Amino acid sequence: EDKVVQSPLSLVVHEGDTVTLNCSYEVTNFRSLLWYKQEKKAPTFLFMLTSSGIEKKSGRLSSILDKKELFSILNITATQTGDSAVYLCAGGKAAGNKLTFGGGTRVLVKP
Amino acid sequence: ETGVTQTPRHLVMGMTNKKSLKCEQHLGHNAMYWYKQSAKKPLELMFVYSLEERVENNSVPSRFSPECPNSSHLFLHLHTLQPEDSALYLCASSPTGPRHYGYTFGSGTRLTVV
Numbered sequence: 470e471d472k473v474v475q476s477p478l479s480l481v482v483h484e485g486d487t488v489t490l491n492c493s494y495e496v497t498n499f500r501s502l503l504w505y506k507q508e509k510k511a512p513t514f515l516f517m518l519t520s521s522g523i524e525k526k527s528g529r530l531s532s533i534l535d536k537k538e539l540f541s542i543l544n545i546t547a548t549q550t551g552d553s554a555v556y557l558c559a560g561g562k563a564a565g566n567k568l569t570f571g572g573g574t575r576v577l578v579k580p
Numbered sequence: 581e582t583g584v585t586q587t588p589r590h591l592v593m594g595m596t597n598k599k600s601l602k603c604e605q606h607l608g609h610n611a612m613y614w615y616k617q618s619a620k621k622p623l624e625l626m627f628v629y630s631l632e633e634r635v636e637n638n639s640v641p642s643r644f645s646p647e648c649p650n651s652s653h654l655f656l657h658l659h660t661l662q663p664e665d666s667a668l669y670l671c672a673s674s675p676t677g678p679r680h681y682g683y684t685f686g687s688g689t690r691l692t693v694v
Contacts, residue, residue, distance in 0.1 A: 473622070503682050505682075505685075509687075510668065510670075510687040510688040510690075511582050511584075511670070511685045511686055511687040511688065512670070512683075512685045513582070513685070514682045514683070514684070517682050557623070559623075565628075565635070565636075566611045566613075566628060566630065566674055566676060567625060567628060567636060568625070568683065569625075570615075570622045570623035571622055572620070572621065572622045573622070
Protein backbone atom coordinates (compact mmCIF):
# COMPACT_ATOMS: atom_id res chain seq x y z
CA GLU A 470 0.00 0.00 0.00
CA ASP A 471 1.32 3.43 -0.96
CA LYS A 472 2.23 5.71 1.92
CA VAL A 473 3.28 9.35 2.32
CA VAL A 474 4.42 10.67 5.69
CA GLN A 475 5.00 14.32 6.55
CA SER A 476 6.86 15.84 9.44
CA PRO A 477 6.58 17.72 11.65
CA LEU A 478 2.83 17.56 12.26
CA SER A 479 2.81 21.23 13.13
CA LEU A 480 5.13 24.09 13.94
CA VAL A 481 4.95 27.66 15.13
CA VAL A 482 7.48 30.23 13.94
CA HIS A 483 7.84 34.00 13.93
CA GLU A 484 7.85 36.20 10.88
CA GLY A 485 11.21 36.17 9.17
CA ASP A 486 12.08 32.65 10.26
CA THR A 487 12.90 29.86 7.80
CA VAL A 488 10.93 26.62 7.91
CA THR A 489 11.74 23.23 6.42
CA LEU A 490 8.98 20.70 5.88
CA ASN A 491 9.69 17.03 5.26
CA CYS A 492 7.90 14.46 3.16
CA SER A 493 8.86 10.80 2.78
CA TYR A 494 7.09 8.49 0.40
CA GLU A 495 6.64 4.87 -0.55
CA VAL A 496 4.75 4.85 -3.84
CA THR A 497 4.93 1.99 -6.31
CA ASN A 498 5.69 3.07 -9.90
CA PHE A 499 6.49 6.53 -8.56
CA ARG A 500 6.49 9.39 -11.05
CA SER A 501 6.06 12.72 -9.24
CA LEU A 502 5.96 14.42 -5.87
CA LEU A 503 3.59 17.34 -5.44
CA TRP A 504 3.25 20.03 -2.80
CA TYR A 505 0.01 21.88 -2.04
CA LYS A 506 -0.89 24.72 0.33
CA GLN A 507 -4.26 24.54 2.08
CA GLU A 508 -5.32 27.70 3.86
CA LYS A 509 -9.04 27.30 4.35
CA LYS A 510 -10.53 24.77 2.01
CA ALA A 511 -9.16 24.32 -1.51
CA PRO A 512 -5.57 23.05 -1.60
CA THR A 513 -3.63 25.12 -4.10
CA PHE A 514 -0.78 23.73 -6.16
CA LEU A 515 2.78 24.75 -5.31
CA PHE A 516 5.26 22.42 -6.99
CA MET A 517 5.53 19.19 -8.92
CA LEU A 518 8.89 17.44 -8.78
CA THR A 519 9.88 14.58 -11.02
CA SER A 520 13.69 14.72 -11.14
CA SER A 521 16.06 14.14 -8.28
CA GLY A 522 18.33 16.95 -7.10
CA ILE A 523 16.80 19.77 -9.13
CA GLU A 524 15.50 22.55 -6.94
CA LYS A 525 12.29 24.28 -7.89
CA LYS A 526 11.75 27.82 -6.65
CA SER A 527 8.81 30.15 -6.48
CA GLY A 528 9.53 33.34 -4.60
CA ARG A 529 10.37 32.46 -1.01
CA LEU A 530 9.38 28.82 -1.48
CA SER A 531 11.64 26.12 -2.81
CA SER A 532 11.52 22.35 -2.97
CA ILE A 533 13.77 19.48 -3.89
CA LEU A 534 13.29 15.75 -4.42
CA ASP A 535 15.63 12.88 -3.53
CA LYS A 536 14.46 9.77 -5.38
CA LYS A 537 17.19 7.61 -3.90
CA GLU A 538 16.21 8.33 -0.29
CA LEU A 539 12.51 8.73 -1.18
CA PHE A 540 11.91 12.13 0.33
CA SER A 541 11.29 15.75 -0.48
CA ILE A 542 11.63 18.97 1.45
CA LEU A 543 9.80 22.26 1.16
CA ASN A 544 11.58 25.36 2.37
CA ILE A 545 9.98 28.69 3.15
CA THR A 546 12.36 31.56 3.81
CA ALA A 547 11.57 34.93 5.42
CA THR A 548 8.17 33.62 6.51
CA GLN A 549 5.15 35.91 6.61
CA THR A 550 1.82 35.54 8.41
CA GLY A 551 0.25 34.74 5.03
CA ASP A 552 2.33 31.56 4.91
CA SER A 553 0.22 30.14 7.75
CA ALA A 554 -1.50 27.10 6.29
CA VAL A 555 -1.44 23.33 6.09
CA TYR A 556 1.14 22.11 3.60
CA LEU A 557 0.32 18.83 1.89
CA CYS A 558 2.61 16.59 -0.07
CA ALA A 559 1.44 13.83 -2.40
CA GLY A 560 3.00 11.06 -4.45
CA GLY A 561 1.86 10.37 -8.00
CA LYS A 562 2.32 7.24 -10.07
CA ALA A 563 3.71 6.81 -13.55
CA ALA A 564 0.37 5.58 -14.84
CA GLY A 565 -3.07 6.75 -13.91
CA ASN A 566 -3.96 9.90 -12.06
CA LYS A 567 -4.14 8.78 -8.45
CA LEU A 568 -2.34 10.87 -5.81
CA THR A 569 -1.57 9.58 -2.34
CA PHE A 570 -1.49 12.39 0.22
CA GLY A 571 0.39 12.78 3.46
CA GLY A 572 -1.29 14.03 6.60
CA GLY A 573 0.03 17.55 6.16
CA THR A 574 2.13 19.93 8.25
CA ARG A 575 0.31 22.81 9.91
CA VAL A 576 2.45 25.96 9.91
CA LEU A 577 1.56 28.97 12.03
CA VAL A 578 3.58 32.14 11.47
CA LYS A 579 3.25 34.65 14.30
CA PRO A 580 3.83 38.37 13.78
CA GLU B 581 -11.97 30.64 -7.73
CA THR B 582 -9.86 27.74 -8.89
CA GLY B 583 -11.96 26.72 -11.88
CA VAL B 584 -13.49 23.85 -9.94
CA THR B 585 -16.77 24.80 -8.27
CA GLN B 586 -18.42 22.78 -5.52
CA THR B 587 -21.90 23.22 -4.13
CA PRO B 588 -23.16 23.47 -1.52
CA ARG B 589 -20.32 24.93 0.58
CA HIS B 590 -21.91 23.66 3.78
CA LEU B 591 -24.43 20.88 4.36
CA VAL B 592 -26.06 19.59 7.52
CA MET B 593 -28.09 16.44 7.11
CA GLY B 594 -29.78 13.88 9.26
CA MET B 595 -28.90 10.20 9.06
CA THR B 596 -32.08 9.40 7.14
CA ASN B 597 -31.76 12.17 4.57
CA LYS B 598 -30.72 11.92 0.94
CA LYS B 599 -28.63 14.72 -0.49
CA SER B 600 -26.17 15.28 -3.34
CA LEU B 601 -22.90 17.14 -3.64
CA LYS B 602 -22.11 18.77 -6.96
CA CYS B 603 -18.79 19.53 -8.63
CA GLU B 604 -18.30 21.41 -11.88
CA GLN B 605 -15.13 22.23 -13.81
CA HIS B 606 -14.58 24.20 -16.98
CA LEU B 607 -10.86 23.63 -17.32
CA GLY B 608 -11.13 21.08 -20.10
CA HIS B 609 -9.94 18.31 -17.78
CA ASN B 610 -10.94 14.71 -18.41
CA ALA B 611 -10.43 13.25 -14.95
CA MET B 612 -12.36 14.08 -11.80
CA TYR B 613 -11.99 12.90 -8.22
CA TRP B 614 -13.74 12.85 -4.87
CA TYR B 615 -11.59 13.04 -1.74
CA LYS B 616 -12.63 12.98 1.90
CA GLN B 617 -10.72 15.08 4.42
CA SER B 618 -11.39 14.28 8.08
CA ALA B 619 -9.77 15.98 11.02
CA LYS B 620 -6.23 14.78 11.68
CA LYS B 621 -6.29 12.31 8.78
CA PRO B 622 -4.71 12.45 5.32
CA LEU B 623 -6.87 13.16 2.32
CA GLU B 624 -8.58 9.90 1.42
CA LEU B 625 -9.30 9.11 -2.21
CA MET B 626 -12.88 7.96 -2.71
CA PHE B 627 -13.54 7.81 -6.44
CA VAL B 628 -11.77 8.55 -9.70
CA TYR B 629 -13.48 9.14 -13.02
CA SER B 630 -11.44 9.27 -16.21
CA LEU B 631 -13.20 10.15 -19.44
CA GLU B 632 -16.51 9.72 -17.59
CA GLU B 633 -15.70 6.14 -16.62
CA ARG B 634 -15.18 5.18 -12.99
CA VAL B 635 -11.66 3.84 -12.77
CA GLU B 636 -11.20 3.68 -9.03
CA ASN B 637 -13.45 3.00 -6.08
CA ASN B 638 -11.50 2.85 -2.86
CA SER B 639 -13.70 0.53 -0.83
CA VAL B 640 -16.14 3.32 -0.15
CA PRO B 641 -19.39 2.33 1.61
CA SER B 642 -22.41 2.07 -0.65
CA ARG B 643 -24.10 4.97 1.13
CA PHE B 644 -21.85 7.12 -1.08
CA SER B 645 -22.78 6.89 -4.76
CA PRO B 646 -20.88 8.87 -7.42
CA GLU B 647 -22.20 9.95 -10.78
CA CYS B 648 -20.32 11.50 -13.69
CA PRO B 649 -22.76 12.44 -16.47
CA ASN B 650 -20.09 14.22 -18.53
CA SER B 651 -16.48 15.30 -18.19
CA SER B 652 -17.42 18.65 -16.63
CA HIS B 653 -19.73 17.46 -13.87
CA LEU B 654 -19.37 15.10 -10.94
CA PHE B 655 -21.90 14.30 -8.24
CA LEU B 656 -21.72 12.46 -4.94
CA HIS B 657 -25.10 11.15 -3.84
CA LEU B 658 -25.46 10.60 -0.11
CA HIS B 659 -28.01 8.51 1.77
CA THR B 660 -28.32 7.11 5.29
CA LEU B 661 -25.00 8.56 6.35
CA GLN B 662 -23.38 8.10 9.74
CA PRO B 663 -21.98 10.80 12.05
CA GLU B 664 -18.44 9.59 11.25
CA ASP B 665 -19.06 10.63 7.63
CA SER B 666 -18.89 14.26 8.74
CA ALA B 667 -15.89 15.74 6.91
CA LEU B 668 -14.77 18.11 4.18
CA TYR B 669 -15.46 16.56 0.78
CA LEU B 670 -13.13 17.85 -1.89
CA CYS B 671 -13.56 17.50 -5.61
CA ALA B 672 -10.59 17.80 -7.94
CA SER B 673 -9.92 17.59 -11.65
CA SER B 674 -6.89 17.03 -13.84
CA PRO B 675 -5.93 16.34 -17.43
CA THR B 676 -5.43 12.71 -18.38
CA GLY B 677 -2.46 11.39 -20.28
CA PRO B 678 0.74 9.43 -19.98
CA ARG B 679 2.30 11.98 -17.61
CA HIS B 680 0.94 12.71 -14.18
CA TYR B 681 -0.52 16.15 -13.67
CA GLY B 682 -1.35 17.95 -10.49
CA TYR B 683 -4.94 18.36 -9.47
CA THR B 684 -7.02 21.51 -9.32
CA PHE B 685 -9.20 21.34 -6.23
CA GLY B 686 -12.55 22.88 -5.47
CA SER B 687 -13.23 24.63 -2.17
CA GLY B 688 -15.03 21.63 -0.78
CA THR B 689 -18.33 20.90 0.90
CA ARG B 690 -18.25 20.84 4.69
CA LEU B 691 -20.67 18.03 5.59
CA THR B 692 -22.08 17.54 9.07
CA VAL B 693 -24.21 14.46 9.75
CA VAL B 694 -26.43 14.78 12.81
